[in-house]
Amino acid sequence: MVQTASDIARIVGGELIGDASEPVKGVSSLDEAKEGELSFVTEEYYRKNKVINTRASVLIVPKGFPPLEGKTLIAVDDPMEAVIKVLHLFVDGDYGSGISPYAVVSPSAKLGENVVLREFVVVEDGAVIEDDAVVMPFCYIGKNAVVGKGSILFPHVVVYRDCVIGKKCVIHAGAVIGADGFGYIEVEGRRVKIPQIGRVVIEDNVEVGANTCIDRATLGSTRVGEGTKLDNLVQIGHNVKIGRNTVIAGQTGIAGSVKVGDGVMMGGQVGVADHVKIGDRVMIAAKSGVTGNLKDGEVVIGSPAMPVSVWKRIYGAMKKLPEIYAFFRKLKAKGLGND
Numbered sequence: 001m002v003q004t005a006s007d008i009a010r011i012v013g014g015e016l017i018g019d020a021s022e023p024v025k026g027v028s029s030l031d032e033a034k035e036g037e038l039s040f041v042t043e044e045y046y047r048k049n050k051v052i053n054t055r056a057s058v059l060i061v062p063k064g065f066p067p068l069e070g071k072t073l074i075a076v077d078d079p080m081e082a083v084i085k086v087l088h089l090f091v092d093g094d095y096g097s098g099i100s101p102y103a104v105v106s107p108s109a110k111l112g113e114n115v116v117l118r119e120f121v122v123v124e125d126g127a128v129i130e131d132d133a134v135v136m137p138f139c140y141i142g143k144n145a146v147v148g149k150g151s152i153l154f155p156h157v158v159v160y161r162d163c164v165i166g167k168k169c170v171i172h173a174g175a176v177i178g179a180d181g182f183g184y185i186e187v188e189g190r191r192v193k194i195p196q197i198g199r200v201v202i203e204d205n206v207e208v209g210a211n212t213c214i215d216r217a218t219l220g221s222t223r224v225g226e227g228t229k230l231d232n233l234v235q236i237g238h239n240v241k242i243g244r245n246t247v248i249a250g251q252t253g254i255a256g257s258v259k260v261g262d263g264v265m266m267g268g269q270v271g272v273a274d275h276v277k278i279g280d281r282v283m284i285a286a287k288s289g290v291t292g293n294l295k296d297g298e299v300v301i302g303s304p305a306m307p308v309s310v311w312k313r314i315y316g317a318m319k320k321l322p323e324i325y326a327f328f329r330k331l332k333a334k335g336l337g338n339d
Helices: 003-012 044-047 079-089 310-319 321-333
Strands: 015-017 037-040 058-062 070-075 183-188 190-193 199-202 219-222 299-301
Touching: 003 015, 003 058, 003 070, 003 079, 037 079, 044 058, 058 079, 070 079, 299 310, 310 321
Parallel strands: 037 058, 058 070, 199 219
Antiparallel strands: 015 070, 183 190
């Protein structure tokens, strides 16, 4: 779709400087933008780079930004926030319409209004697909599962039996919702499987990344709270409870029965041991290993995870180890040290 600079200025509430009729065909980065596209300049970028070299025709800039010859500017308080609004205009939301003749839908399944089921979707007995939901090709919806109103499942998503996906959720390609939890006991030297008869409940406005797996509970529910965002390749174990508006980056693994609070931020490759409790607004740095409970608002790093202030002292000492080692070798050479 094509917008004009004046259309975009109105949408973002910005001050237009230049040609109001300048057409905008798309959005790109400063270095890759072409003529007819829009880009943006943050305050920090401008401070570091006084010269702006870009082929973009329209720029969203911070207020007070100087005019640029041949460019139409839209001045706003927060360019990043404004460009997010613009990006929504260019999202390709054409996912098709109706029920494909190649979809396989059980007669006992319930489909709402304006549901889209694309080719080779399978919907099992008793499943519910609510109004305006979109299920892309090769998805599987198990018995008695629910896909909430306005949610979209991208190709090859698997939703096992009895699992619930809330309203306006986005489940990216290859995600698996409701596979068995990793539960075994040892009997006479053998691993015996514990039946996993619970479910997964994903609340409203949750986004689940590609190839992420959320295991069903042994009993009860594994739950992901409203507004939470999970990156690609995240593993959520059985009976985990994740709060609202939490963000978890890629390759993080959370073991069974962990409780995660609201507003938590986890970096990539974090590992969380089973039965740990993580409070609200906790921040966990990438590659950290969480083996114990964390209180509200803690900021931790390392493996095992520890307060940032402690980790900095340890890391500072580690960097000095070669000097310390060399010092003691000199002492030993003088006969002042022991092996």
